[in-house]
Amino acid sequence: MxxxxxxxxxxxxxxxxxxxxxxxxxxxxxxxxxxxxxxxxxxxxxxxxxxxxxxxxxxxxxxxxxxxxxxxxxxxxxxxxxxxxxxxxxxxxxxxxxxxxxxxxxxxxxxxxxxxxxxxxxxxxxxxxxxxxxxxxxxxxxxxxxxxxxxxxxxxxxxxxxxxxxxxxxxxxxxxxxxxxxxxxxxxxxxxxxxxxxxxxxxxxxxxxxxxxxxxxxxxxxLAVNQLPLLACLLGNDVVSEEQMQHIRKNAMAIYRKNNPAPHSGAPQGQMVLAVAQLVSSLWGREEEETVYIPQSLNLTDRQKELLKRGICSYLLPGQKALQCGHRTALFSAFEKYVSPQIVKDCREKHVAAEGFMVYGVVCEGVIECSNTLEDEEDAELLPQALVYKACRQHIYGLLLLLGRDGSPVDLPVIKEWFVYPGNSLKEPDMVHPVPVSLPCDRPSLDLLWFGSGPEVSALRLTSFLSIFDCQEFSELYGAVEDSLLAALCLVTYIVLQVQTLSLEDVDSYLSQAVCLRLKSLRELQHIELPFVSSRAVQLGSLYVRGLSHLLGANCASGCPLPSAALMPWHSFDGRLFHSKYLLAHGGTEKTVLLDNDSSCLSVFLHLREKLTETCRKRGRVLQSSPRCSAPEYSHKTAPGHRDRHTGLKAALSFYSLLICVLLGLQEAVRAGGREERLQVALDPEANGGREGKREETQVKTRTERDIFTPILTTMVELPRT
Missing domain, CATH: 3.40.50.1010 (5'-nuclease)
Structure with a gap:
């Protein structure tokens, strides 16, 4: 900028x-x-x-x-x-x-x-x-x-x-x-x-x-203040690129150096500003009127004049004498024929007040953009978030633009998507069509969904929201679990359905951190230590947070069945906590340890996990275990300024990488001759009004490989950095 x-x-x-x-x-x-x-x-x-x-x-x-x-x-x-x-x-x-x-x-x-x-x-x-x-x-x-x-x-x-x-x-x-x-x-x-x-x-x-x-x-x-916009455009800005006016700057610099053999400012950047300012001052003085914004003596082509005019207009505020810019106050909807004027008005008001997300871009602009995400372009297993959530966005578009229509494929709207992801050259936008959302009632209108009242409308809003993520079954959990946990369950289920390489360990990482976060203090979160950083966990963390923004967009499109606060990351995600859970889950840590030895957290976690796996199974997606537990062998090359801080860590990593492999081998040997610890969890659906249920836990405690190795692995994950 x-x-x-x-x-x-x-x-x-x-x-x-x-x-x-x-x-x-x-x-x-x-x-x-x-x-x-x-x-x-x-x-x-x-x-x-x-x-x-x-x-x-x-x-x-x-x-x-x-x-x-x-x-x-x-x-x-x-x-x-x-x-x-x-x-x-x-x-x-x-x-x-x-x-x-x-x-x-x-x-x-x-x-x-x-x-x-x-x-x-x-x-x-x-x-x-x-x-x-x-x-x-x-x-x-x-x-x-x-x-x-x-x-x-x-x-x-x-x-x-x-x-x-x-x-x-x-x-x-x-x-x-x-x-x-x-x-x-x-x-x-x-x-x-x-x-x-x-x-x-x-x-x-x-x-x-x-x-x-x-x-x-x-x-x-x-220069005078009213000459500054021309100076800015000749130097180059977001409207007039550096390349467009390069010839003018080159000439200005040549004249400046000729007239100033010992320039006031030695740095090239300083000389350039002074040179162009001197040019603007000299050109302005030749004009008959001081208020002319583009001096004729610049000898620009018509195309360059138009570009310069647009650039100067971008600096002229209401009430200032301006060129005929004309486009500043024009507000319209890209898809006026698909929505009512009241919907357009509400979209715009919520957008300006920073109360909504995504719906304004769809309804009023017809364009959606998403900036960079922390994604590894060399990781072929994980899809970019833009592709993972594309189906979700298409349903959001469908809810906003197709609700109440007869489903005719004629004259379907198209949304321009500018999403940054590996493999996308960004030379042009992706053109994405909306996909209708299947709802139980007979073609409700978006106006009813947004402005209607009564229990039926409230239920319809929740159904619309869950349908966007193909999680309609979770409506029974509404009110039985915290809204933030319902949102997290929705999101993780959707990710599992879209990303076939996601494993049980990944699901455990996501759900355990969402459940445990509620009981963590700020100080505890700040002091979580990691033995190493996994590039895959980094991408999974970013994938989750991008998913939260899609939850927010779906919630806005559905008439806000959930409070926006429930969809905020500070209620359901902490990157460092997630990373620690990822390393523990992929290291084979027992569920009780993964859930911080808290029986209440364990009960909630197992309940959510059961709902997720059951929903995925109905859709033909069976989760598999695929642990990625060992630390890679890292290079000893260190970026300048970080050698001392990481020397101890790297020395330890080499040892721990070997130790983990040995422990896993021993674990399999002990498992063959030992007895597994069994955890039985029973849900009483009648208790607590059929919502949370009473969980009775009985543990048959035997000394097995998990008793032996879990404390060791857990200690390794929690070791402080050196």
């Missing part, structure tokens, strides 16, 4: 344009202006926050490859918000809600770049058995999606954009007289809007940061 080279210029070449400020002091000054009767100042000092720019700074948890430490992340957000609340500063958050088509090429370019980093990340994990350094940091999958809901749950105002988020942030800030914009995007110094503060330089304990002073910047480069 932003103007090419401009952020570097602000930080490194002209420090006088960067002023260290205290946001608490500025808030008091802002409030004082309001008390003096300045009507352009908001009632409270308001800071408009670019949520997307903050994600990397918010996610400070030590683990990021395993799927996210969501409870800890929630705690970070809470602390961050409280710091501003105590200073009397109101926060308003904006997140990207769409990718504008004119910016799609830049979006694709970034996604490919991140894919390369993900490849390096998996290579490191498979070579070293651990998480790579921060230089290969990738945001946990789904972080942007779930952060919106996290902030709303903390009582914050959150908006999801209907166009470019930067534009809406600048527009909102200007319209409401905000004290500033907190972000990390040089576009914010181009907009004629509120002051631009750096989130990268923010010190949350003192609320100090850097203000990029727009007026000082203009004085330094010799």
């Amino acid at each position: 932003g103007v090419k080279g401009l952020q570097y210029f602000l930080d490194s070449c002209f420090p006088e344009a960067s002023v260290t400020v205290n946001l608490s002091d500025l808030a008091r000054q802002h409030a004082a202006k309001r008390q003096q009767g300045c009507t352009t100042i908001a009632n409270r000092p308001t800071l408009v926050v670019d949520g997307m720019a903050c994600l990397r700074h918010w996610y400070s948890c030590k683990d990021w490859v395993c799927g996210g430490q969501w409870r800890e992340y929630m705690n970070v957000l809470k602390t961050w918000v409280e710091a501003f609340t105590l200073a009397g500063i109101r926060l308003v958050f904006f997140f990207d809600g769409v990718v504008e088509e004119q910016k799609r090429p830049e979006w694709v370019k970034r996604r490919r770049r991140v894919n390369r980093d993900i490849c390096k990340m998996f290579s490191h994990i498979k070579s070293h058995g651990g998480q790579p350094g921060r230089e290969l940091f990738c945001l946990p999958s789904g972080l942007a999606t779930f952060t919106r809901f996290a902030l709303r749950s903390l009582g914050q105002e959150v908006f999801c954009s209907q166009q470019e988020a930067d534009y809406e942030i600048a527009s909102y800030s200007r319209q409401h007289g905000s004290m500033g914009i907190l972000g990390q995007d040089s576009d914010f110094i181009i907009y004629d809007s509120a002051p631009y503060f750096s989130v990268a330089k923010l010190r949350i304990n003192s609320l100090t940061t850097v203000l990029y002073d727009r007026q000082r910047f203009c004085q330094a480069i010799g």
